[in-house]
Amino acid sequence: MSEVSHLLESLATIVGKDNLKTNPADLAGPLTDWRRRYHGKACAMVLPASTQDVSAIVKVCARHRVPIVPQGGNTGLVGGATPDASGHSILIKMSRMNHVVAVDPVGNTITAEAGVILSDLQAAARASSRLFPLSLASEGSCTLGGNLSTNAGGTAVLRYGNTRELCLAIEAVLADGSVIGSRQGRLNGLRKDNTGLALAQCMIGAEGTLGIITRAVMKLFPLPRAQVTALAAVASPDAALRFLERAQMHCGSTLTAFELINELAVTLVERHFPPARYPFATRHPFMVLLEISDHDDQAHAMQLLEGLMQGALEDGMIGDAVIAQSVAQSKQFWALRENISEAQAAEGKNIKHDISLPIASIARFVEATDAALQQAFPGVRMVNFGHLGDGNLHYNVSPAAGASDQALLEKQDAINAIVYAAVERFAGSISAEHGIGQLKREALRLHKSGAELAAMAQIKAALDPLGLMNPGKML
Numbered sequence: 347m348s349e350v351s352h353l354l355e356s357l358a359t360i361v362g363k364d365n366l367k368t369n370p371a372d373l374a375g376p377l378t379d380w381r382r383r384y385h386g387k388a389c390a391m392v393l394p395a396s397t398q399d400v401s402a403i404v405k406v407c408a409r410h411r412v413p414i415v416p417q418g419g420n421t422g423l424v425g426g427a428t429p430d431a432s433g434h435s436i437l438i439k440m441s442r443m444n445h446v447v448a449v450d451p452v453g454n455t456i457t458a459e460a461g462v463i464l465s466d467l468q469a470a471a472r473a474s475s476r477l478f479p480l481s482l483a484s485e486g487s488c489t490l491g492g493n494l495s496t497n498a499g500g501t502a503v504l505r506y507g508n509t510r511e512l513c514l515a516i517e518a519v520l521a522d523g524s525v526i527g528s529r530q531g532r533l534n535g536l537r538k539d540n541t542g543l544a545l546a547q548c549m550i551g552a553e554g555t556l557g558i559i560t561r562a563v564m565k566l567f568p569l570p571r572a573q574v575t576a577l578a579a580v581a582s583p584d585a586a587l588r589f590l591e592r593a594q595m596h597c598g599s600t601l602t603a604f605e606l607i608n609e610l611a612v613t614l615v616e617r618h619f620p621p622a623r624y625p626f627a628t629r630h631p632f633m634v635l636l637e638i639s640d641h642d643d644q645a646h647a648m649q650l651l652e653g654l655m656q657g658a659l660e661d662g663m664i665g666d667a668v669i670a671q672s673v674a675q676s677k678q679f680w681a682l683r684e685n686i687s688e689a690q691a692a693e694g695k696n697i698k699h700d701i702s703l704p705i706a707s708i709a710r711f712v713e714a715t716d717a718a719l720q721q722a723f724p725g726v727r728m729v730n731f732g733h734l735g736d737g738n739l740h741y742n743v744s745p746a747a748g749a750s751d752q753a754l755l756e757k758q759d760a761i762n763a764i765v766y767a768a769v770e771r772f773a774g775s776i777s778a779e780h781g782i783g784q785l786k787r788e789a790l791r792l793h794k795s796g797a798e799l800a801a802m803a804q805i806k807a808a809l810d811p812l813g814l815m816n817p818g819k820m821l
């Protein structure tokens with residue numbers, strides 16, 4: 347019997363034949379990333395049902411020296427969940443580990459398996475009158491394990507923080523098959539626990555390179571009594587920043603989202619997601635989508651937002667404003683924001699930059715970098731949107747009108763060099779919330795110090811001495 351047959355037989359013994367997939371038709375989707383930039387190969391895809399299964403799979407793979415690539419919803423935007431082209435890897439698909447284990451309404455926590463879909467986790471919290479605030483446009487497909495492994499951000503970071511801030515405990519399987527983070531199968535989820543190094547923190551944002559997350563305890567919050575959404579037209583990122591400052595002072599902790607969207611981004615959504623339509627009578631260079639979450643009632647929330655908008659209109663800080671009058675209208679507003687990535691994908695290729703900057707520098711960054719790009723590549727079009735309240739921009743470059751996708755892609759390195767040099771100059775980060783994966787591996791080397799890269803490599807070598815955990819990603 348060949349080495350591969352031995353491996354597959356051992357894996358089938360762990361998960362059962364039906365949960366070991368080698369058929370190309372079953373593997374095609376999981377082996378291509380969401381943006382269709384990366385196409386990998388794998389010797390098989392295995393679907394574990396428990397932490398014990400994952401541990402046993404990892405031990406078998408370690409014995410056979412076979413690389414392991416964990417995958418959740420496959421919505422990552424940096425190629426982190428796609429194996430390389432060698433065909434030697436085993437893809438571990440977490441979709442069967444999709445259960446919410448427990449909701450603790452006193453401790454305000456939720457415990458779930460890593461393969462649970464984010465929107466199912468939110469729904470389980472809501473069923474107990476609690477809020478799990480992590481919210482992304484991909485929430486119908488992405489998983490808790492993927493969210494933790496990429497330290498996902500999303501639209502409510504302004505008020506509740508990134509996934510890292512929402513996590514109280516993680517259970518994970520390390521490269522030798524050992525399990526950390528639980529004892530006798532129990533995760534503790536303590537809010538205070540200063541017993542040595544915080545190993546769970548190492549797993550967050552590690553993109554599967556240090557181990558496989560199997561379960562986690564996450565924070566919950568009281569469900570707000572009212573949420574009101576509005577759109578405000580602004581002339582520039584600078585005006586948006588002044589409006590952000592005003593909104594934070596006016597609304598305090600009720601301000602839960604503050605998203606910037608440029609006009610081209612909305613145009614693409616109108617084009618590819620009918621009946622989406624522009625919300626103002628005249629076109630404006632930018633708009634802001636903001637939301638407040640209130641613990642009094644709808645009338646109080648409305649009054650607060652109306653007061654903010656009226657003052658900003660009177661002062662000329664915003665050019666127009668519309669407040670959603672119903673849940674349906676609020677959803678329409680959010681659809682303008684949440685469909686941007688898909689509208690861009692439908693339009694053709696673009697060069698994405700998920701960057702963060704000191705918030706006060708964002709307007710100067712946009713002005714300087716737009717000008718530098720126009721000078722180098724006249725006519726390129728900017729699809730610029732993001733979580734302004736977190737200093738996070740999705741600063742994406744599309745081809746000039748009439749130019750081909752291919753012509754743009756040929757300029758990718760030069761465009762990245764301009765954008766990332768500006769990010770460096772303004773003391774920002776080249777990856778705000780999507781991670782490094784395959785896409786930004788080279789860029790990471792250029793934007794971290796030698797000491798930082800060496801420390802990361804030492805941690806990786808200590809936890810994964812054979813280099814089998816998601817090789818070729820991040821480091």
Ligand SMILES: Cc1cc2nc3c(=O)[nH]c(=O)nc-3n(C[C@H](O)[C@H](O)[C@H](O)COP(=O)(O)OP(=O)(O)OC[C@H]3O[C@@H](n4cnc5c(N)ncnc54)[C@H](O)[C@@H]3O)c2cc1C
Pocket residue numbers: 380415416417418419420421422423425426427440460461481482483484487488489490491492493494495496497498499500501553554555557558559560687688779780783816819
């Ligand atoms: C339309 C759209 C909108 C998006 N909006 C946002 C946004 O607002 N904010 C944001 O942060 N991201 C956003 N994303 C990116 C993406 O949804 C997130 O990165 C998400 O957290 C990935 O989850 P996933 O389950 O799909 O992970 P995958 O894509 O399957 O994997 C992502 C990485 O995590 C690793 N991984 C997955 N599961 C595990 C596990 N159990 N243990 C260890 N490693 C694991 C993978 O190996 C890979 O490196 C968006 C994506 C799309 C398509």
